[in-house]
Amino acid sequence: MTRPLPERVQAAARAMFDLTVRPITTPMTEAEMRASLSDFDGVVPTLGDLYTPAIFAAVPDQRCRLLANFGVGYNHIDVSAAREAGITVTNTPGAVTDATADVALTLMLMSARRAGEGERLLRAGKWEGWHPTQLLGLHLGGKTVGIVGMGRIGQAIARRCHFGFGMSVAYHSRSPKDLDFPARRLETLEALAAAVDVLVLAVPGGAETHHLINAEVLAAMQPHAHLVNIARGNVVEEAALIHALQSGQIAGAGLDVYEFEPAVPEALIAMENVVLLPHIGTAALEVREDMGLMSVANLKAFFAGETPPNLV
Ligand code: NAP
Numbered sequence: 001m002t003r004p005l006p007e008r009v010q011a012a013a014r015a016m017f018d019l020t021v022r023p024i025t026t027p028m029t030e031a032e033m034r035a036s037l038s039d040f041d042g043v044v045p046t047l048g049d050l051y052t053p054a055i056f057a058a059v060p061d062q063r064c065r066l067l068a069n070f071g072v073g074y075n076h077i078d079v080s081a082a083r084e085a086g087i088t089v090t091n092t093p094g095a096v097t098d099a100t101a102d103v104a105l106t107l108m109l110m111s112a113r114r115a116g117e118g119e120r121l122l123r124a125g126k127w128e129g130w131h132p133t134q135l136l137g138l139h140l141g142g143k144t145v146g147i148v149g150m151g152r153i154g155q156a157i158a159r160r161c162h163f164g165f166g167m168s169v170a171y172h173s174r175s176p177k178d179l180d181f182p183a184r185r186l187e188t189l190e191a192l193a194a195a196v197d198v199l200v201l202a203v204p205g206g207a208e209t210h211h212l213i214n215a216e217v218l219a220a221m222q223p224h225a226h227l228v229n230i231a232r233g234n235v236v237e238e239a240a241l242i243h244a245l246q247s248g249q250i251a252g253a254g255l256d257v258y259e260f261e262p263a264v265p266e267a268l269i270a271m272e273n274v275v276l277l278p279h280i281g282t283a284a285l286e287v288r289e290d291m292g293l294m295s296v297a298n299l300k301a302f303f304a305g306e307t308p309p310n311l312v
Pocket of ligand 1: 093096100149151154172176205209
């Protein structure tokens, strides 16, 4: 395990394997990455452990046969390079869906209703009491949410918006979806951006979605609209987002992920109309336990000679 996972997960792994837990919480260094491939049969890596083609190439006769990723997003692993090296990759879909959708709704509400700004005002001792035109935000009820990437998390967000807030749902996805709630599919990202009050990103990271949200898409959004990103930081061209916020092209943004995280641009921190969370989409003990137990189940099946349940 490349980071300490919850004790329940470590215990489950220890019951089946000779377990080594790397005791620190930062991503592995390149030397550690190479050692993970040469010294272990299976690895449970996670976000920030960058398995690039160069890392696989640097360890030609690697011992490792499985990367049982902790997390549904695996854009830090070059899956085709892993395959070429004869290494199988698995992930933890499903376990993260509801918790991440909840954080998307947290960001939608905080951004639209100016909750961060209000809390900062109060904590700074600057609140002078209620008045009828103070901190007026965007009411979400009856508005339209646009989902970019109508997969597991996208659908869980859309369901919360439709059934919980009476919002209309529009989306853009590579393929049409058979959904259990009403939703309009728009052919282009720009058309979706122009049609909605809140644009929420729920696509995987990686080369295909890099800077999917660029200056053109942001320019298509309405000036009262908000952008929410719970996907991966580099889905958004951060410099273009800063420009769109500073110039009033959009009203606000709620972010859980950043292009160069953990670095967060000062320009974002300085703006009142931006909500900044430290990548807490799945940060609840039972969720992290479920994710870890899925990784262990993948390890167990693989080393029993079976097909792991969550092959990437
Ligand atoms: P998923 O079920 O695979 O859904 C991803 C969706 O994105 C699919 O519907 C897919 O469309 C769509 N998509 C992919 N590329 C696209 C593109 N270029 N344009 C438009 N749509 C595209 O994955 P998930 O479980 O919902 O997770 C989504 C992502 O959320 C993960 O990969 C991860 O990076 C991120 N995440 C973040 C956190 C956090 O802590 N903030 C937590 C969990 C996950 P098709 O169905 O047509 O293929």
